[in-house]
Amino acid sequence: MRIIDVLVVGGGASGLQAAITTKTTYPDKEVVLVRKEQQVLIPCGIPYIFGTLSDSSKDILPDKLLTSVGVEIVVDELIEIKVKEHQCVLASNEIIQYTKLILALGSIPTKPAWLKGADLENVFTIPKNKEYLDQVLVALSSLKEVMVIGAGFIGVEVSDELNKKGYKVTLLEIEKTILNRAFDDEFGVLAQEHLQERGVRVITGKGVSEIKGKNGKVSEVVLSTGELLKADAVILSMGYAPNTQVAKEAGIELNDFGFIKTCEYMRVLPCTIDIVAVGDCAEKRDFVTRKIDRTMLASTACAEARTAGMNLYSLSPCKPFTGTIAIYATAIGSHAFGTAGITEAKAMQENFSVICGSFTGMDTHPGNLEHSHKQMVKLIVAS
Numbered sequence: 420m421r422i423i424d425v426l427v428v429g430g431g432a433s434g435l436q437a438a439i440t441t442k443t444t445y446p447d448k449e450v451v452l453v454r455k456e457q458q459v460l461i462p463c464g465i466p467y468i469f470g471t472l473s474d475s476s477k478d479i480l481p482d483k484l485l486t487s488v489g490v491e492i493v494v495d496e497l498i499e500i501k502v503k504e505h506q507c508v509l510a511s512n513e514i515i516q517y518t519k520l521i522l523a524l525g526s527i528p529t530k531p532a533w534l535k536g537a538d539l540e541n542v543f544t545i546p547k548n549k550e551y552l553d554q555v556l557v558a559l560s561s562l563k564e565v566m567v568i569g570a571g572f573i574g575v576e577v578s579d580e581l582n583k584k585g586y587k588v589t590l591l592e593i594e595k596t597i598l599n600r601a602f603d604d605e606f607g608v609l610a611q612e613h614l615q616e617r618g619v620r621v622i623t624g625k626g627v628s629e630i631k632g633k634n635g636k637v638s639e640v641v642l643s644t645g646e647l648l649k650a651d652a653v654i655l656s657m658g659y660a661p662n663t664q665v666a667k668e669a670g671i672e673l674n675d676f677g678f679i680k681t682c683e684y685m686r687v688l689p690c691t692i693d694i695v696a697v698g699d700c701a702e703k704r705d706f707v708t709r710k711i712d713r714t715m716l717a718s719t720a721c722a723e724a725r726t727a728g729m730n731l732y733s734l735s736p737c738k739p740f741t742g743t744i745a746i747y748a749t750a751i752g753s754h755a756f757g758t759a760g761i762t763e764a765k766a767m768q769e770n771f772s773v774i775c776g777s778f779t780g781m782d783t784h785p786g787n788l789e790h791s792h793k794q795m796v797k798l799i800v801a802s
């Protein structure tokens with residue numbers, strides 16, 4: 420059995436940031452990071468491996484970020500947490516005894532159990548897994564028509580990138596506009612127009628009800644209206660679920676959405692001072708609505724990780740994590756879309772008293788200067 424000070428499980432954004440913060444805050448502590456994969460992908464770049472980057476090896480998080488501050492990386496899998504004993508059992512049978520444990524287990528793509536045909540050949544998801552995505556790229560290279568289901572940021576970016584590569588792409592969204600969790604309808608409509616101008620077929624207000632196959636491979640997608648659309652491949656971009664089974668089995672409490680319950684210092688509940696959870700596996704609270712939420716972002720993951728690292732051995736009341744502000748940005752061609760906070764529709768739904776103001780104009784004065792851009796800005800302000 421190996422005895423160490425701090426064990427971080429997970430090599431994504433939150434594990435990386437938690438390990439670096441811990442090691443730089445407590446340089447005398449031995450910090451070991453265990454992760455499943457040899458190479459970690461930068462998630463924000465994953466959609467671009469389908470087009471602009473063409474190759475996942477151009478989207479790797481450098482290990483040097485960890486090793487240069489003295490964090491040791493172990494490639495292995497956590498299979499059991501013995502909370503009382505302060506021990507973690509790894510798939511290699513190694514047992515690590517820790518003083519502090521940081522769970523940064525991340526999330527996995529959702530493949531709805533109700534979706535008939537979801538297990539056919541050429542139905543893919545977008546996990547943060549290099550080996551899997553490399554296989555997807557190979558499989559796609561002999562196919563032509565791709566249906567992407569779910570038009571959040573990931574679905575939109577993947578569709579645009581596949582379209583750039585010459586695939587015939589259809590993007591299907593059950594809501595009436597795309598990117599609807601991040602933007603009010605007027606922006607979703609604009610984003611849809613830009614995507615369509617670039618060659619992506621976008622269908623909104625209709626869901627998927629079944630994926631049909633021929634010889635075990637995808638051949639058609641059945642929409643909620645009964646329409647049949649031809650497809651050689653389907654990419655499910657229907658959300659992510661926290662990866663918390665191993666924590667649940669150890670008796671660590673999960674909330675109704677399956678996230679590990681934490682306090683504002685990221686300590687897991689029921690309260691223990693020696694285990695924290697950060698990133699996509701940890702409970703999220705929306706900064707504005709104060710409600711438990713499911714928004715999973717690298718920016719939030721890193722903020723939580725810094726909070727956990729700084730408060731690991733003793734708490735500072737100045738450094739809690741008080742909630743997630745959903746911040747997104749993307750580009751469709753030469754048009755950039757960005758947002759922070761909640762939409763007007765969400766504000767109305769939650770019964771906030773707000774004043775909204777919209778502006779459309781140029782981003783320079785005078786507006787006919789070279790490199791001027793047209794911009795639309797909407798502010799949703801609490802009144």
Ligand SMILES: Cc1cc2nc3c(=O)[nH]c(=O)nc-3n(C[C@H](O)[C@H](O)[C@H](O)COP(=O)(O)OP(=O)(O)OC[C@H]3O[C@@H](n4cnc5c(N)ncnc54)[C@H](O)[C@@H]3O)c2cc1C
Pocket residue numbers: 428429430431432433434435453454455456459462463464465466495496497498523524525526527545546547573662665697698699700715716717718719720
């Ligand atoms: C395609 C895509 C694009 C995205 N784009 C953006 C973006 O532009 N901006 C943004 O803010 N967010 C983006 N996100 C979200 C962002 O990726 C996540 O919020 C972020 O990765 C969370 O980091 P994490 O460390 O909590 O989890 P993850 O990145 O999921 O990492 C989890 C880690 O835990 C390891 N692990 C899990 N179980 C075990 C185990 N039992 N034993 C050992 N190791 C284990 C995994 O191997 C992995 O290393 C995107 C996500 C995806 C999928």
